[in-house]
Amino acid sequence: MAEYSQKNQNISGFSVDFGNKFLSKVYMWMILALILTSLASYAILSTPSLQLFFLGNVWLVWILMIVELFVVVVLSSKIESMSTSTAAAVFLLYSVLSGITITPMLFYYSHATIFMAFGVSAGMFAAMSAVGYFIKKDLSTLGRFLFMALMGLVIAMLVNILISIWWPATAWGFSFALSCLAVLIFAGLTAYDTQKIKKIGQAIAHEPSRGSNIAIICALTLYLDFINLFVNMLRIMGRNN
Known part of the structure; x- marks a missing residue:
């Protein structure tokens, strides 16, 4: 009996250790x-010819946003069948595209506001990720609630587009409220996703060959949490720009 207990402890310890490495x-x-996204964005912001190109061809940015969506769908649905090198290349390509498509929005804010929003977002992300890692309570229920809230947020944002067309004077306040709500949702999702990823790492401890590709798709999840935190924090902090 003692030998069986010791064996279970060894298995549990191995799973936890693998989960942390994962x-x-x-x-x-x-x-x-995030580094590639920042570099892509900085390259455009610091190069007048690139600024003129992207600001003068808004249709291109929309096309790249559609390509972004396509890349996410492909990566999410085909991750298991991809080689690790292909999955990594697709993920990093997405991060570069994200840096390009996010840049036109940055022109509306000062450098100080952008850096401040990034710093606050990084601090919030780190704090909520730590909560997700260390908390003992299962956050699955919270995750389901946040997912439903996210769906409601998407619908509200579509409504806000119509409001901005017909009643532009009232759109600003509604947009500000939605950004505040989005920050709360993605902060909560950061904690939930971190806990879920930690559990995934422990669950695949005895299938290390799957770890690399799954790590990439999990990184995409946290990456999207951070980007959405940053974008909405920027809108809140830069509301007077």
Whole structure:
């Protein structure tokens, strides 16, 4: 009996250790993607010819946003059948596209506001990710609630587009409220996704060959949480720009 208990402890310890290494790999991919996004955005912001090109061809930005959506769908649905190198290339391509499509919005804000919003978002993300990692309570119920809230947020944003067309004077206040709500939703999702990813890492401890590709798709999840936190924090902090 004692031998069986010791064996279970060894298995549990192995799963926890693998889960921590898996989570570290996820963060590594996410940080690399954020660096590429920042570099792509900086290249446009600091190069007048690129600024003129993208501001003068808004249709191109819309096309790239559609390509972004397509890349996410492909990566999410085909991740298991992709080689690790292909999955990594697709993910990093997405991060570059994201840097390009997010840049036109940045022209409306000062550099100080952008850096401040990024810093606050990074701090909030780190704090909520730590909550998700260390908390013992299962956040599955919270995750389901936040997902429903996210669907409601998407609908509200579509309504806000109509309001901005017909009643532009009232659209600003509604947009500000939606950004505040979005920050709360994605902060909660950061905690939930971190806990879920931690559990995934422990669950696949005895299938290490699956770890690399799954780490990439998990990194995409956290990357999207951070980007949405940053975008909405920027809208809140830059409301007077």
